[in-house]
Amino acid sequence: xxxxxxxxxxxxxxxxxxxxxxxxxxxxxxxxxxxxxxxxxxxxxxxxxxxxxxxxxxxxxxxxxxxxxxxxxxxxxxxxxxxxxxxxxxxxxxxxxxxxxxxxxxxxxxxxxxxxxxxxxxxxxxxxxxxxxxxxxxxxxxxxxxxxxxxxxxxxxxxxxxxxxxxxxxxxxxxxxxxxxxxxxxxxxxxxxxxxxxxxxxxxxxxxxxxxxxxxxxxxxxxxxxxxxxxxxxxxxxxxxxxxxxxxxxxxxxxxxxxxxxxxxxxxxxxxxxxxxxxxxxxxxxxxxxxxxxxxxxxxxxxxxxxxxxxxxxxxxxxxxx
Numbered sequence: 001x002x003x004x005x006x007x008x009x010x011x012x013x014x015x016x017x018x019x020x021x022x023x024x025x026x027x028x029x030x031x032x033x034x035x036x037x038x039x040x041x042x043x044x045x046x047x048x049x050x051x052x053x054x055x056x057x058x059x060x061x062x063x064x065x066x067x068x069x070x071x072x073x074x075x076x077x078x079x080x081x082x083x084x085x086x087x088x089x090x091x092x093x094x095x096x097x098x099x100x101x102x103x104x105x106x107x108x109x110x111x112x113x114x115x116x117x118x119x120x121x122x123x124x125x126x127x128x129x130x131x132x133x134x135x136x137x138x139x140x141x142x143x144x145x146x147x148x149x150x151x152x153x154x155x156x157x158x159x160x161x162x163x164x165x166x167x168x169x170x171x172x173x174x175x176x177x178x179x180x181x182x183x184x185x186x187x188x189x190x191x192x193x194x195x196x197x198x199x200x201x202x203x204x205x206x207x208x209x210x211x212x213x214x215x216x217x218x219x220x221x222x223x224x225x226x227x228x229x230x231x232x233x234x235x236x237x238x239x240x241x242x243x244x245x246x247x248x249x250x251x252x253x254x255x256x257x258x259x260x261x262x263x264x265x266x267x268x269x270x271x272x273x274x275x276x277x278x279x280x281x282x283x284x285x286x287x288x289x290x291x292x293x294x295x296x297x298x299x300x301x302x303x304x305x306x307x308x309x310x311x312x313x314x315x316x317x318x319x320x321x322x
Contacts, residue, residue, distance in 0.1 A: 014125040018048045018117065018175075019100030023081075023090035024065075025055040027108035031064045034108055038074060043117040045074050051094040052108075053079045055087065088187035088195040091171065092320050095178075095186055104175040111139060111220040112173075120175050120217035130180045130209030131200055133157045133169025134217030141223050145230050147288050148295050149223035157213065160197070165250045167211055168200035173219040180208050182322055190315040194240035194247075201248060202319075230295075231302040238306025246312045256304035261297050268293040 020038075027034070038050055054062050065078040079097055081090040087107075095103055102124055106112055116134065123132045136155040141147065149155070161167045174196065184202040187195045204211060224230045244250040272293055279285035 014122065015044055015047050016101035016121065016124065017099065018043065018102045018104055018121060019094070019098035020048060020050045020104045020106070020117070021091050021094030021098065022050065022052045022106060022108055023055050023087040023094070024052055024057065024061055024108040025085075025087070025090075026057045026059045026061060028057075028059040028061050028064055030109050031061065031068075033111065035068055035072065037112045037114075038076075039072070040114045041074075041112065041117045042114050043121065048117065049075045049077060049099060051077050051079055051097055053081055053090040053094045055090040056080075056082045056085055084189050086189055086192065087171075088191055089189035092186045092189055095181055096322065098178070101178070102175050103178060103181075105171045105173075106219055107172050107221075109222065110136075110172050113218045113220065116173075116217050116219060118217075119214050120173070123212040123214055124175070124177070126212075128209050129212050130177045130203060131169060131211040132175045132214050132217070133161060133211065134173035134175075134214045134219060136170060136173050136219050136221055139220045139222045141225060143225040144288060144291065145227070145295070146223040146225050148292065149230075151288065154223065155221050161211075161213055163197070165244075165248065166197075166201050166204060168197040169211065169213075171196040172221060173217065174200075176203070177209070183208050185319040185321050187320070188316055188318060189320055190313050190318060191243065192239070192313065192316070193236050194243045197240070197244055198247060227298070230299065234299045234302035235306030238303040238308070239310035241303070241307045242310035243312050243316065247317065253304060253307060255308075256300050258301075261301050264297050265294060268297075 041048065052065055054065060068076050069078050077097065079093050081093040091105060102121055104117060104120055120132055120134045123129050135157055138150040138155065141150065157169055157173065160170055180203045184206055187199055191198065200211065224233050241250065241253055245252050273290065276285050276290050280290060
């Protein structure tokens with residue numbers, strides 16, 4: 001058997017036990033579709049346990065979890081984290097209860113595609129790999145803001161994997177060996193944003209192993225559809241910048257002043273808009289092309305304000321351990 005055949009054979013037979021950890025907060029609306037996505041996974045069902053962690057929901061999430069445990073043909077374990085209101089604390093709860101050789105993560109409002117888990121696990125056939133990030137794409141959306149985010153590929157892992165400080169994967173689509181948690185610790189439970197970068201960087205800085213990208217391991221996520229949601233999303237990105245600056249020394253983004261935004265807006269209004277309008281009349285530009293600049297100014301300013309106004313929570317430096 002040649003090396004290539006051996007590699008293919010090893011890949012096909014590599015099916016470690018996997019624990020999928022899913023934090024859920026008020027996720028009743030997403031729950032039925034989420035379960036359908038888990039049921040559709042092509043990874044052998046007997047090799048997967050799904051640990052769904054209710055993070056003190058006030059809707060019917062806990063009742064739905066109980067029904068899923070009783071009626072689902074896949075192995076679902078219902079857990080709860082009611083002391084700390086944080087998705088990272090909920091993930092830690094799942095990690096502590098996990099029995100798998102690999103721990104995978106996604107979120108309740110995500111839609112893992114059928115080949116997701118199979119593709120996410122395969123790079124671990126290399127024993128030096130300790131983190132694998134899958135790709136995050138957009139669920140179909142009709143609003144202008146959803147189209148804008150889709151064009152920018154806002155959620156794609158290609159942005160985080162190309163981070164100039166250090167590559168990392170987002171917890172919406174990530175898998176980690178338990179050994180890495182044993183050596184680097186768990187998520188910081190009181191951190192409210194940036195915990196995915198923090199955990200990846202701590203693992204990589206200890207040189208426990210490498211991070212790989214699995215582009216065929218796809219999770220779909222819905223983009224924000226209102227200006228309020230979009231601003232909130234980018235403010236959160238800004239807060240994450242501040243937190244990671246304080247924890248790891250990451251460079252902060254430069255100031256985006258109101259004067260700069262006004263200049264950019266009027267330049268768009270007087271120069272870009274007339275030109276793009278003509279293209280639109282000729283059928284060579286869309287409404288999104290017309291509004292691309294002001295939306296970009298809004299997100300940049302929101303991110304800067306999030307960074308400027310954020311302060312690392314007092315307990316956020318705490319790392320939990322197995």
